[in-house]
Structure formats: C-alpha cells, structure tokens
Amino acid sequence: MNIVRDVLDKKLIDCENREVGRVDGALLEFANGSQPKMVQLEIGGEILAARVGTWLVPLVRWLASAWGPRRERIVAISWSHVTRVEKDLHLDIRADDTQALAWEHWLSEKFVSRIPGGK
Amino acid sequence: MKKVIQVALGLITGIGGFLEIGSVTTSAQAGAAFGFQLIWALLLGMLCLIFMLEMSGRFSAVSQHTVVEALRDRFGFGFFSIVLTGVAVVVFLVLIAELGGVALALKIASGAGVPLWAFPVAFLAWLLLWKGNLQLIENLASILGLITICFAVAVYRLQPQWEAVSSGAIPSLPTSNKAHYWFLAVSILGASVSPYLIYFYSAGAVEEKWDESYLGANRIISGIGTAFGALLAVAVLMVAAMVLHPRGIEVENFEQMAQMMTTPFPRWGVALFAISLAITCFGAAMEIALSISYMFGQGLGWNSSEEARPADEARFSTVYTVILAGATLPLLVGVDPIKVTTISMALTAATLPLAIVPFLVLMNDSNYLHDKTNGLVSNTVVVMISTIACLLAIVAIPLQVFGGG
Numbered sequence: 450m451n452i453v454r455d456v457l458d459k460k461l462i463d464c465e466n467r468e469v470g471r472v473d474g475a476l477l478e479f480a481n482g483s484q485p486k487m488v489q490l491e492i493g494g495e496i497l498a499a500r501v502g503t504w505l506v507p508l509v510r511w512l513a514s515a516w517g518p519r520r521e522r523i524v525a526i527s528w529s530h531v532t533r534v535e536k537d538l539h540l541d542i543r544a545d546d547t548q549a550l551a552w553e554h555w556l557s558e559k560f561v562s563r564i565p566g567g568k
Numbered sequence: 569m570k571k572v573i574q575v576a577l578g579l580i581t582g583i584g585g586f587l588e589i590g591s592v593t594t595s596a597q598a599g600a601a602f603g604f605q606l607i608w609a610l611l612l613g614m615l616c617l618i619f620m621l622e623m624s625g626r627f628s629a630v631s632q633h634t635v636v637e638a639l640r641d642r643f644g645f646g647f648f649s650i651v652l653t654g655v656a657v658v659v660f661l662v663l664i665a666e667l668g669g670v671a672l673a674l675k676i677a678s679g680a681g682v683p684l685w686a687f688p689v690a691f692l693a694w695l696l697l698w699k700g701n702l703q704l705i706e707n708l709a710s711i712l713g714l715i716t717i718c719f720a721v722a723v724y725r726l727q728p729q730w731e732a733v734s735s736g737a738i739p740s741l742p743t744s745n746k747a748h749y750w751f752l753a754v755s756i757l758g759a760s761v762s763p764y765l766i767y768f769y770s771a772g773a774v775e776e777k778w779d780e781s782y783l784g785a786n787r788i789i790s791g792i793g794t795a796f797g798a799l800l801a802v803a804v805l806m807v808a809a810m811v812l813h814p815r816g817i818e819v820e821n822f823e824q825m826a827q828m829m830t831t832p833f834p835r836w837g838v839a840l841f842a843i844s845l846a847i848t849c850f851g852a853a854m855e856i857a858l859s860i861s862y863m864f865g866q867g868l869g870w871n872s873s874e875e876a877r878p879a880d881e882a883r884f885s886t887v888y889t890v891i892l893a894g895a896t897l898p899l900l901v902g903v904d905p906i907k908v909t910t911i912s913m914a915l916t917a918a919t920l921p922l923a924i925v926p927f928l929v930l931m932n933d934s935n936y937l938h939d940k941t942n943g944l945v946s947n948t949v950v951v952m953i954s955t956i957a958c959l960l961a962i963v964a965i966p967l968q969v970f971g972g973g
Binding site: 453457458459460461467468469470471473492497500501536552553554555556557560561562564566567568 | 631632633637640641644645646648649698699867868869870871872877878879880881882883885886
C-alpha cells in the first residue's frame with residue numbers, strides 16, 4: 450500500500466455508508482528495529498492548514514477557539530477501524546461515534562435548524 | 569424510459585444552460601461592434617464545452633466519483649486548495665453578475681433599480697435550493713428557459729444574409745479597434761467554457777447515479793444540448809449584428825441590449841428579452857451557488873447532496889446560503905452587473921488552465937477511467953482551445969484595460 454496514493458486525501462465512509470470526512474493526515478509510528486506502523490488517520494482544519502503552509506495554523510487555531518463547536522482539535526480514527534481500502538476507505542464504526550461531524554452538528558443546531566424549513 | 573426522459577431534459581438544460589448573462593452580454597456586444605465577425609469565437613467555445621462536458625459525464629459514469637472529489641484524491645489537498653480557491657473566486661464574481669442580470673431584467677419591467685431587486689432575487693434562489701431538489705431546479709430552469717428560442721425566431725424574422733453569416737464562422741482580423749475585438753473574443757470564450765459547468769455536470773451525473781450504460785446518453789446530452797444552446801447565443805449575436813451594428817450602437821448598458829429585439833418583435837421585443845435574460849440568469853445563479861457548495865463539500869468530504877434536508881447537511885447548505893448572501897452585497901451598494909460580467913468572463917478565460925490541466929490529467933488516468941480514458945482528439949481539442957483562450961486573455965486584457973490596439 451502506498452500511503453500518499455492510497456490513503457491520504459481519500460474519502461472515509463462509515464458502516465452506514467455516510468461520509469465521515471477525508472483523510473487530512475495520517476500518523477505513523479516508527480518503533481526501534483521494526484517496520485513503520487500506521488497508527489491513526491486524522492481529520493481537522495489544523496492539519497489541512499499545515500499542509501498548505503504552517504503560517505496558516507495559528508489563524509485556524511484562533512478561529513476554532515473563537516467560534517464553532519468544542520471538540521478535539523484533531524479527530525483521530527484508529528487504523529484498526531479501516532475495513533477496506535478502495536477508492537474510498539471504509540470504516541467499521543459510525544460517523545457519529547467519532548467527533549468528525551462535530552461541525553456538521555454544531556452548524557445544524559445553531560444555524561440551519563433555526564431557519565424555517567431547515568429540518 | 570427513464571433514460572429517454574433524462575436525455576430530453578438534458579437537451580433542454582443545454583439550451584437554457586449555455587445562455588446566461590455572460591454569453592448574452594458578450595454576444596450582443598460582439599454583434600453590435602463587429603457584425604457577424606466574431607461568430608467563430610462562439611463556435612470555438614461551444615466545441616470546447618461539448619468536449620469538456622462529455623468528459624466530465626464520462627468520468628463520473630465510469631469512476632462513480634465527481635471531478636472535484638477526484639481532484640482532491642489525485643492531487644492532494646495543497647494543489648486542490650489552489651484550484652478550489654481560484655475557481656471559487658472567479659465563479660463567485662459570475663454569481664454576482666447572474667443575480668445582477670435578473671435584477672436588471674426586473675428593473676426594465678418595474679422601473680425599480682438593481683439594488684432594490686438584488687435581495688429578493690437572491691432570496692428566491694436560496695428558497696428554491698433550501699426547499700427543492702436538484703431535479704426540480706434543473707427542470708424548472710430548463711423548461712422556462714425554452715423561451716430563449718425567441719432569439720432564433722428573431723433571426724428568422726430578420727432574414728439574414730447567410731453568406732455574410734458563414735464568413736463570420738471563420739476567424740478574421742478586424743480592420744479597426746483590434747484591442748476591443750480580441751477582448752470580446754476572450755470574453756466569449758470565457759462565457760462559454762466556465763469550469764463550474766464541468767463540476768456541476770459531473771455532480772449531477774453522480775446524483776442521478778449514472779453508470780457506464782449512460783455513456784451514449786451522455787454524448788447526446790453534452791453534444792446536442794450544448795450545440796443548441798450555443799446556436800441560440802449565435803442567434804443573439806446575429807440579432808445584435810443586424811439591428812444594432814448598422815446603427816452604430818455599441819452595447820454599454822442593458823437597455824441598449826434589449827433594444828435589439830424591438831425590430832423583430834416591435835411590441836414584445838423588450839419584454840421577451842427581459843424575460844429570457846431573467847430566467848436564464850436565475851437558473852445559472854442557482855446552479856453556481858450549488859456548484860460552489862458541491863466544490864467545498866466534495867473536496868472536504870462532507871455529505872453533500874441536494875436531495876437531503878438542509879439540517880442533515882448543515883455545512884453544504886450553509887455554504888450556498890452564505891455565498892448567495894455575499895453575492896448580493898456588491899449589488900446592494902450599486903456595483904454595475906454588466907461591468908462585473910465583462911470582468912468575470914475575461915478572468916474565467918485567463919484562469920482556464922488552472923481548472924483544465926488537472927481535469928485533463930484525470931481524464932487520462934486509467935485508475936479512474938479504465939479503458940475509457942481520453943482519446944487523442946478530445947485531448948488535443950481541449951488543450952488547444954483553452955491555450956488559445958488563456959493566451960488571448962493574457963494579451964487582450966491589458967490592452968483593453970490600458971487602451972491601445
């Protein structure tokens with residue numbers, strides 16, 4: 450498997466066929482004397498910002514602290530939840546069991562549901 | 569049967585979809601200033617758009633992915649964010665122009681100015697996106713858009729000299745006013761080949777669950793639908809060439825443009841023009857607002873379908889809400905929609921390679937398309953036309969802005 454080609458930026462689909470997000474980053478573990486091991490997939494604006502330019506990170510961090518849902522800064526999904534690696538990555542958990550949809554729920558609750566016809 | 573209906577609707581969408589504020593304004597300006605001489609630019613734009621829409625439909629039917637999703641998959645977030653930002657900024661300008669186009673048409677009907685109409689127009693577009701679904705939006709825009717056939721009827725009534733018309737299909741150099749000529753050629757190309765159309769078409773193919781059995785339907789819809797639409801734009805150019813050009817009227821505002829329909833239709837001309845423009849611009853505005861939502865949603869991995877309720881896809885629906893609200897602001901403070909149109913069409917042409925080069929890389933990637941990758945002809949046509957558009961833009965925009973020629 451090629452991490453950049455087959456994993457990074459791929460769509461994550463949960464066990465109910467809902468979109469979880471995209472693989473914004475991946476964490477590898479390099480233990481002494483063994484092969485590197487994939488530990489977790491990461492989702493979050495901060496990681497995306499870092500991939501464009503590190504100068505963006507403080508800005509995103511500040512925006513997230515001023516506004517939006519309270520959640521972990523980076524959503525981590527253990528690699529053990531990945532069941533299939535195809536064009537998309539399939540997970541054996543539900544999107545709602547992670548914090549990946551925190552923004553979706555926050556916007557839905559604070560904004561969209563309050564507009565007539567939103568629900 | 570489902571396919572037959574889809575093809576029929578797709579054809580009508582093509583007719584209404586090609587015409588919008590950009591193509592109407594640039595075609596009218598071209599006809600008024602240079603007679604039939606710029607017809608070739610419209611035909612070139614049409615050819616490029618036909619190839620690009622066919623590709624984007626084929627891409628989604630075969631790979632089951634939208635073009636935007638694949639752009640992120642294939643090129644990574646860094647490059648993707650550059651393309652997304654570039655295309656979104658230019659398309660946002662086009663959205664301002666489309667909303668302004670509807671407001672201008674209503675201004676003719678009511679006398680009330682653009683700033684007054686901007687908000688109600690944007691609100692209605694938003695309401696349809698909020699409550700409706702993709703099919704409703706596409707079908708509404710396309711069936712009402714049939715009224716634009718009045719431009720073809722106008723041509724028939726004016727009885728053009730077809731010899732002069734056909735000579736305009738071949739590029740030729742203008743005798744005077746070269747800078748304006750090339751600038752208009754660029755704007756026409758920009759108005760025809762908008763990248764958002766690629767993304768929208770491909771998103772539609774995925775929402776309608778196309779598979780490889782749709783490849784034939786795709787060819788008919790993209791080819792014939794676009795050709796019909798482009799020929800109506802040619803009709804606009806011809807009417808302007810026959811009515812405005814001989815009188816030496818250069819189109820600088822909307823009222824002048826509407827005048828061109830009063831010769832073929834003395835009583836209804838202005839109304840027909842205003843209604844045609846209002847409907848096509850309104851349809852385009854909804855499609856653009858949706859396209860921008862799709863671009864963000866698909867690129868960032870949100871659930872993004874126009875079929876679900878807004879609260880289930882809060883991020884997706886928030887994007888078009890914010891975008892539509894944002895696009896009304898310039899109109900509220902009195903920005904001239906025709907000026908925004910001219911600028912955004914030229915910018916679209918100048919930034920074409922940004923959208924088209926990565927798209928072509930995808931179209932030649934057998935990981936997505938298996939044995940259905942692009943052939944030599946489609947690659948060559950699209951590369952050539954978008955290169956021409958971009959080069960012309962780089963030369964013509966400074967000439968137009970700083971004078972000369």
